[in-house]
Amino acid sequence: MDSRILLQLAEKYGSPLYVYDTERIASQYTRITEAFTTVNSLQINYAVKALSNINILKYFKKLNSGLDTVSIQEVQLGLEAGFDPSKIIYTPNGVSLEEIENVAEKGVQINIDNLSILELFGQKHPEIPVCIRINPHIMAGGNSKISVGHIDSKFGISIHQVPHIKRVVENTGMRINGIHMHTGSDILDIDTFLRATEILFDVAKQFDNLEFIDFGSGFKVPYKEGDICTDIEQLGVQLSKRFNEFCREVGKEVTLMFEPGKFLVSEAGYFLAKVNVVKQTTSTVFAGIDSGFNHLIRPMMYDSYHQIENISNPTGRDRYYSVVGYICETDTFGSNRRISEISEGDILCFKNAGAYCFSMSSNYNSRYRPAEVMFYEGEDYLIRKRETFKDILNNQEHVEF
Numbered sequence: 420m421d422s423r424i425l426l427q428l429a430e431k432y433g434s435p436l437y438v439y440d441t442e443r444i445a446s447q448y449t450r451i452t453e454a455f456t457t458v459n460s461l462q463i464n465y466a467v468k469a470l471s472n473i474n475i476l477k478y479f480k481k482l483n484s485g486l487d488t489v490s491i492q493e494v495q496l497g498l499e500a501g502f503d504p505s506k507i508i509y510t511p512n513g514v515s516l517e518e519i520e521n522v523a524e525k526g527v528q529i530n531i532d533n534l535s536i537l538e539l540f541g542q543k544h545p546e547i548p549v550c551i552r553i554n555p556h557i558m559a560g561g562n563s564k565i566s567v568g569h570i571d572s573k574f575g576i577s578i579h580q581v582p583h584i585k586r587v588v589e590n591t592g593m594r595i596n597g598i599h600m601h602t603g604s605d606i607l608d609i610d611t612f613l614r615a616t617e618i619l620f621d622v623a624k625q626f627d628n629l630e631f632i633d634f635g636s637g638f639k640v641p642y643k644e645g646d647i648c649t650d651i652e653q654l655g656v657q658l659s660k661r662f663n664e665f666c667r668e669v670g671k672e673v674t675l676m677f678e679p680g681k682f683l684v685s686e687a688g689y690f691l692a693k694v695n696v697v698k699q700t701t702s703t704v705f706a707g708i709d710s711g712f713n714h715l716i717r718p719m720m721y722d723s724y725h726q727i728e729n730i731s732n733p734t735g736r737d738r739y740y741s742v743v744g745y746i747c748e749t750d751t752f753g754s755n756r757r758i759s760e761i762s763e764g765d766i767l768c769f770k771n772a773g774a775y776c777f778s779m780s781s782n783y784n785s786r787y788r789p790a791e792v793m794f795y796e797g798e799d800y801l802i803r804k805r806e807t808f809k810d811i812l813n814n815q816e817h818v819e820f
């Protein structure tokens with residue numbers, strides 16, 4: 420997005436501010452669908468947890484996307500956004516049988532990732548088809564917090580337990596209509612990914628009622644120049660070919676699903692914050708902004724890199740800064756960054772702020788969460804108001820004692 424427009428939006432709506440460019444979401448969505456054009460039946464389910472504003476969900480509905488959800492509240496948001504329940508898949512981990520039943524009652528596709536719930540669910544509701552999340556034990560993911568497919572991961576049912584799954588299916592008479600995996604959040608190596616898909620094909624062909632295979636996500640996007648990222652076009656060529664072979668092998672048209680979050684929204688998001696203080700110490704120049712990890716936790720939580728630009732002074736001389744937040748503990752957005760000379764009052768722009776940024780924000784330090792703006796066909800729309808003191812007190816009870 421043009422940084423002059425971003426600057427205008429920061430002036431209009433104040434800071435800190437999240438801005439989402441829908442055009443960028445659409446182009447990423449199209450990249451995936453075009454990579455898999457030779458597959459007859461393809462469904463992309465946007466992973467709601469990456470960015471869950473209802474207007475973003477409505478935009479995904481416009482694109483004809485489905486939704487991937489991990490909580491009953493995300494399911495409710497999807498329904499509120501107008502999605503048909505049949506276009507929503509629910510992939511929880513470690514939730515109660517009761518929540519799963521409540522979601523199933525809405526007509527949403529259930530994806531089960533442990534044997535005990537599978538058995539209980541099958542005994543009570545053999546008529547409701549379920550998808551099974553398989554752990555193929557393939558290592559993916561750039562960070563131990565987001566790598567979920569390895570041997571001691573809490574996610575999925577191990578491929579070594581497939582005989583057990585089949586026993587449960589036989590005993591309960593339930594139908595398995597989908598096989599799923601989600602191996603982690605950073606697929607770099609297509610060959611590793613394809614190895615995992617082979618394992619999934621092997622499992623999938625053992626279930627007669629199969630309607631879809633969901634290959635999850637973990638597509639990596641570039642955060643800085645020179646970053647390697649998932650070559651979705653190449654994956655499309657190789658996996659489509661293999662998938663079509665699989666359909667011929669099993670003699671029916673199976674739907675290929677993906678559920679990307681980051682890939683679809685990361686680069687569409689910009690986080691704008693104002694510099695409150697430029698502080699020169701003996702070793703470092705700090706730029707302290709009107710925000711903190713309460714608004715964008717990824718650098719502190721995942722060591723993630725977000726490019727930072729000074730959009731108030733794009734043509735200034737580059738200098739080195741550590742950009743820090745106002746939270747009263749270590750709160751660093753970026754150390755030793757080369758940024759165009761910063762003055763107090765300048766607006767800094769953080770890139771890749773679409774995925775897992777606002778959705779992970781909090782009121783820590785009793786700060787307000789930022790406003791969110793959607794940029795759609797040349798117009799800006801306020802899609803979430805900045806919080807006020809009322810929101811901080813919301814649900815707190817004054818007790819007399």
Ligand SMILES: *Cc1c(COP(=O)(O)O)cnc(C)c1O
Nearest residue numbers: 466510601604636637679680681
């Ligand atoms: C988080 C999650 C995703 C999305 O992962 P990205 O790395 O954002 O693409 C997909 N599927 C499941 C089950 C998830 O938990």
